[in-house]
Each structure stands twice: as C-alpha cells, then as structure tokens.
Amino acid sequence: xxxxxxxxxxxxxxxxxxxxxxxxxxxxxxxxxxxxxxxxxxxxxxxxxxxxxxxxxxxxxxxxxxxxxxxxxxxxxxxxxxxxxxxxxxxxxxxxxxxxxxxxxxxxxxxxxxxxxxxxxxxxxxxxxxxxxxxxxxxxxxxxxxxxxxxxxxxxxxxxxxxxxxxxxxxxxxxxxxxxxxxxxxxxxxxxxxxxxxxxxxxxxxxxxxxxxxxxxxxxxxxxxxxxxxxxxxxxxxxxxxxxxxxxxxxxxxxxxxxxxx
Amino acid sequence: xxxxxxxxxxxxxxxxxxxxxxxxxxxxxxxxxxxxxxxxxxxxxxxxxxxxxxxxxxxxxxxxxxxxxxxxxxxxxxxxxxxxxxxxxxxxxxxxxxxxxxxxxxxxxxxxxxxxxxxxxxxxxxxxxxxxxxxxxxxxxxxxxxxxxxxxxxxxxxxxxxxxxxxxxxxxxxxxxxxxxxxxxxxxxxxxxxxxxxxxxxxxxxxxxxxxxxxxxxxxxxxxxxxxxxxxxxxxxxxxxxxxxxxxxxxxxxxxxxxxxxxxxxxxxxxxxxxxxxxxxxxx
Numbered sequence: 001x002x003x004x005x006x007x008x009x010x011x012x013x014x015x016x017x018x019x020x021x022x023x024x025x026x027x028x029x030x031x032x033x034x035x036x037x038x039x040x041x042x043x044x045x046x047x048x049x050x051x052x053x054x055x056x057x058x059x060x061x062x063x064x065x066x067x068x069x070x071x072x073x074x075x076x077x078x079x080x081x082x083x084x085x086x087x088x089x090x091x092x093x094x095x096x097x098x099x100x101x102x103x104x105x106x107x108x109x110x111x112x113x114x115x116x117x118x119x120x121x122x123x124x125x126x127x128x129x130x131x132x133x134x135x136x137x138x139x140x141x142x143x144x145x146x147x148x149x150x151x152x153x154x155x156x157x158x159x160x161x162x163x164x165x166x167x168x169x170x171x172x173x174x175x176x177x178x179x180x181x182x183x184x185x186x187x188x189x190x191x192x193x194x195x196x197x198x199x200x201x202x203x204x205x206x207x208x209x210x211x212x213x214x215x216x217x218x219x220x221x222x223x224x225x226x227x228x229x230x231x232x233x234x235x236x237x238x239x240x241x242x243x244x245x246x247x248x249x250x251x252x253x254x255x256x257x258x259x260x261x262x
Numbered sequence: 263x264x265x266x267x268x269x270x271x272x273x274x275x276x277x278x279x280x281x282x283x284x285x286x287x288x289x290x291x292x293x294x295x296x297x298x299x300x301x302x303x304x305x306x307x308x309x310x311x312x313x314x315x316x317x318x319x320x321x322x323x324x325x326x327x328x329x330x331x332x333x334x335x336x337x338x339x340x341x342x343x344x345x346x347x348x349x350x351x352x353x354x355x356x357x358x359x360x361x362x363x364x365x366x367x368x369x370x371x372x373x374x375x376x377x378x379x380x381x382x383x384x385x386x387x388x389x390x391x392x393x394x395x396x397x398x399x400x401x402x403x404x405x406x407x408x409x410x411x412x413x414x415x416x417x418x419x420x421x422x423x424x425x426x427x428x429x430x431x432x433x434x435x436x437x438x439x440x441x442x443x444x445x446x447x448x449x450x451x452x453x454x455x456x457x458x459x460x461x462x463x464x465x466x467x468x469x470x471x472x473x474x475x476x477x478x479x480x481x482x483x484x485x486x487x488x489x490x491x492x493x494x495x496x497x498x499x500x501x502x503x504x505x506x507x508x509x510x511x512x513x514x515x516x517x518x519x520x521x522x523x524x525x526x527x528x529x530x531x532x533x534x535x536x537x538x539x540x541x542x543x544x545x546x
Contacts, residue, residue, distance in 0.1 A: 014363055016379075017379070021375070084275060096275065105484070107290075107502060112285060112286050115289065197368075197369070197484070216370060219370075219373075219489065235366045235371065238366035246359070
C-alpha cells in the first residue's frame with residue numbers, strides 16, 4: 001500500500017513539469033495566484049506552424065544542425081572506437097576522449113573563439129556545428145568502444161579469413177552487428193547538439209538562431225509562454241525516442257567510466 | 263588483439279579531442295599572460311595577480327564545488343531511497359516509463375521549470391496561497407536567484423535524481439544486490455546491516471565512474487546557474503562568462519585566467535578519477 005502511494009506520488013512529480021509547460025504554452029493570461037490560466041490561446045503554437053516565423057526557422061535550423069552533428073560524429077566514431085578498443089593504450093585514449101567534457105563547453109568555446117574568428121567560423125552555423133562535433137564525437141567514441149569485445153573481433157577475423165575485403169567486413173559484418181548501438185549513438189549525439197546552449201552562445205555569438213538560444217531570449221524577456229513552447233519543442237525528439245525505444249535514452253546510463261591500460 | 267601502433271582513427275581521436283583542448287589552452291594562457299588580445303600590453307602576470315587576489319575567484323570555485331557536491335549527494339540519497347523503497351515497482355506500469363521523462367529535459371528547460379515551479383509566483387507558491395499558507399508572492403521562501411544556491415540545487419535534483427534512480431536500479435540488478443543481501447541476512451546480518459555493509463558499497467562502487475563524471479559535469483554547469491542562480495556568488499562557469507562578456511574589454515584576460523584555473527582543477531579531477539579507476543582495476 002505504502003509502495004503504491006509512493007509510486008503514485010513519484011509519478012505525479014514526474015508528470016507535473018510537462019503538464020506545467022503544456023499549460024504555459026497554451027495560456028494567454030495566467031497571473032498569481034490563479035492555479036490555472038484565466039485565458040487560453042493558440043498563438044504560441046500557430047506561430048510555429050507559420051513556416052516563415054522565427055520560431056519555425058529556429059526549429060528547422062536546430063534540427064538540421066543536430067542531424068549533421070549526429071551523422072558525422074557517429075560515422076567517424078565507429079572506426080575510431082575500434083581503433084581505440086584494439087589499442088594497447090585504450091585507457092589513455094579513452095581518458096583523452098573525456099578531456100573536452102572536463103574543460104566544459106563554456107571554457108572551450110570562450111578560449112577557441114579567437115581561432116574561430118580568424119577562420120571566419122564564429123557567428124555561423126558551421127562553426128557552432130564544429131564545436132558541437134568535438135563533444136559529440138568524443139561521446140560517441142566512448143559509447144561505441146563497448147562494441148568491440150573478443151566476440152566481435154573473432155567474427156571480424158573469421159570474415160577476413162573467409163576472404164572479405166575491408167569494405168565488405170564493415171558493411172556486411174561489423175555495421176549490421178553494431179546497428180542497435182549505432183541507433184543509440186545517433187540519437188544521443190543528436191541530443192548533444194539539440195540541447196546545446198553554451199557553444200551556440202559563444203561560438204555562434206548569439207547570431208545562430210536556434211531553439212535553445214530562442215528559449216533563453218524569451219525567458220530573459222519574461223515571455224514564459226513562448227519559452228514554454230520552445231521547451232516542449234526541445235523535449236519533443238527525446239520524448240519521441242522514449243516512445244519508440246527506452247534504450248535510445250538509457251543505453252548511456254552505464255557509461256563506460258575511466259579505464260586503466262592493460 | 264591489442265596493438266600499440268597509432269592508427270589513422272586513433273590519431274583522429276587525439277586530434278579532435280586533445281587538439282581543441284591544447285589550442286584552447288594556448289589561447290587561454292596567451293590571453294591570461296597578456297601576450298595576445300586587443301588591449302595587450304605585452305606579457306605580464308598582472309591579470310593573474312588580480313584574479314588570485316580577488317575573493318570572488320575563490321568564492322566561485324568553492325561555491326561551484328559546494329553546489330555540485332550538494333546536488334550530487336542529495337540526488338544520490340534521494341535515488342537510493344527511491345530504489346530501495348520501490349524495488350521492482352520502479353520498472354512496472356506508467357512509472358517505468360515516466361522515470362525516463364527527466365532524461366528528455368535539457369538544462370535550459372530545467373532552469374525554466376525551476377523558476378515556474380519554485381519562484382514567488384510559481385506553481386508551488388500558488389498552491390501555498392490556495393491552502394492559505396501565504397498571502398502574497400513575497401511570503402514564499404526565496405528558492406530561486408538566491409545566494410545559497412537552492413534554485414540551482416533543486417534544478418539539479420530534478421535532472422540528476424531520475425538518472426541516478428535508473429542507474430542504481432540497473433546496477434542493483436546487474437550486480438545481483440538482492441541475492442547478496444539475502445545471503446548476508448541468511449548469515450545473520452540484519453536488514454539494515456545488509457543494506458549498509460553490502461548493498462550500498464556494491465552499488466556505489468559499480469556506479470563510481472558515472473558519479474565521478476557527473477560531479478565534473480555539475481561543477482562546470484552553466485545554463486542552470488546562469489538562469490536561476492544569484493548574481494553573487496556565482497558558479498565558476500558563470501563568473502568566466504560574466505568577465506568574458508563584459509563591455510569592459512580589460513576584464514577579458516581575467517576571464518581567461520579563471521578559465522585556466524578551472525581547467526587545471528577539472529583536468530586534475532579527471533586524472534584523479536582515472537587513477538582511482540586504475541587502483542580499482544588493479545585491486546580486482
């Protein structure tokens with residue numbers, strides 16, 4: 001009985017934030033001390049549906065950037081992770097992959113801004129994506145290294161012995177075997193870019209109009225209704241992932257920690 | 263098969279991760295020592311002296327560690343309580359799905375939610391008013407934008423606790439903690455002893471790598487302290503941003519000195535965490 005009550009209470013606590021965002025995004029007039037909005041409106045959402053609105057453009061830009069970062073970082077991280085897993089200094093290499101996270105996006109963004117300015121990448125979508133790629137690629141390498149166990153290497157050895165070319169080995173043996181974790185990796189690297197604010201603020205100099213930048217602008221201007229709409233848009237892809245497969249979100253839970261070299 | 267030769271892919275990893283960090287470090291130190299920058303007057307220790315003599319620097323570093331440690335410790339306590347109170351029920355029905363919802367919330371949204379839930383005009387204050395506990399928003403305790411960092415810690419609780427619940431629950435199953443507890447109770451331990459001396463050490467040991475990484479991430483948190491933290495004291499990443507973004511260009515080198523101090527601290531933390539992983543690996 002107590003367990004059931006606790007589970008109910010926890011469920012209520014977990015639902016409340018999303019319900020609050022939904023109420024805010026449909027509200028027109030909601031002042032203290034009303035528990036519910038006094039007036040409702042669809043303006044926040046209809047603005048999004050107008051394809052040429054700023055919010056719609058920011059959503060599309062965020063989507064394109066996150067897709068690009070996810071595809072490039074996962075594609076490059078797959079062979080890299082095999083190289084790392086087979087390397088004698090695997091632990092050291094994995095520690096290096098953690099470096100950008102230790103330095104943090106704010107510090108890295110601020111310190112690299114000069115380089116990005118010189119390369120004419122600051123204030124542009126490409127520059128921000130390059131910054132995000134560093135984090136997404138490092139994360140993807142750490143995540144995908146767990147693919148390469150002795151079983152995978154035996155399979156690769158067998159395929160090579162039977163005459164598979166390197167391309168055939170990747171496309172017919174290794175990639176199909178890695179597909180479930182590749183899907184997780186694509187999804188989670190997509191989220192690294194999709195959720196990013198610091199690099200978009202620093203390298204993008206606030207000029208790359210994305211959803212997180214827009215949310216912060218609405219929040220600073222006191223327009224919590226549009227901020228809530230942005231928040232729901234930001235939560236939409238991961239929620240969709242959750243509906244499709246919980247593993248897309250949870251596979252990184254037992255994130256490989258720091259390892260020692262053999 | 264383990265090889266020692268660098269492959270093109272491992273070189274790419276070193277270039278793509280260490281490269282930007284080394285480049286950032288070079289420019290960070292160049293600015294910090296006054297060698298580069300718009301107002302550069304040549305190499306100097308002036309900016310270091312200013313930053314090291316400034317109380318704000320040490321307050322920001324201590325405050326960041328305090329907020330991160332409190333957020334993580336509180337979330338761990340909450341998560342362990344939930345895991346042991348609810349057991350297998352965590353994975354059943356609606357709750358089994360809802361537990362994943364906080365993983366879909368980015369930090370900027372968590373900050374927005376913290377304000378909308380815990381501020382003087384937030385949902386909790388409205389409920390308190392409806393219950394007759396407060397008469398106006400200012401009667402509600404100041405939980406956001408407060409110097410004690412309660413807003414930041416609350417936002418972190420909301421983000422970190424569900425993650426840790428899922429992590430601890432998975433470790434509990436993977437490490438067969440229930441079977442170990444049952445065995446220790448068969449051998450005469452009380453439930454409290456089995457929990458304290460068997461279950462907790464096993465779970466915390468297995469989860470340590472993830473907890474170490476989480477602590478590093480929380481110390482460097484940016485969006486949440488920026489949106490719900492007080493102006494003073496500020497967390498280190500916000501202090502760096504404030505010095506960096508000021509109109510007064512003379513504070514920019516100080517931002518880089520702070521960034522260098524922060525980097526040294528975090529990289530030391532990372533190396534310590536790796537050393538602890540090596541010790542744990544050797545012990546096994």
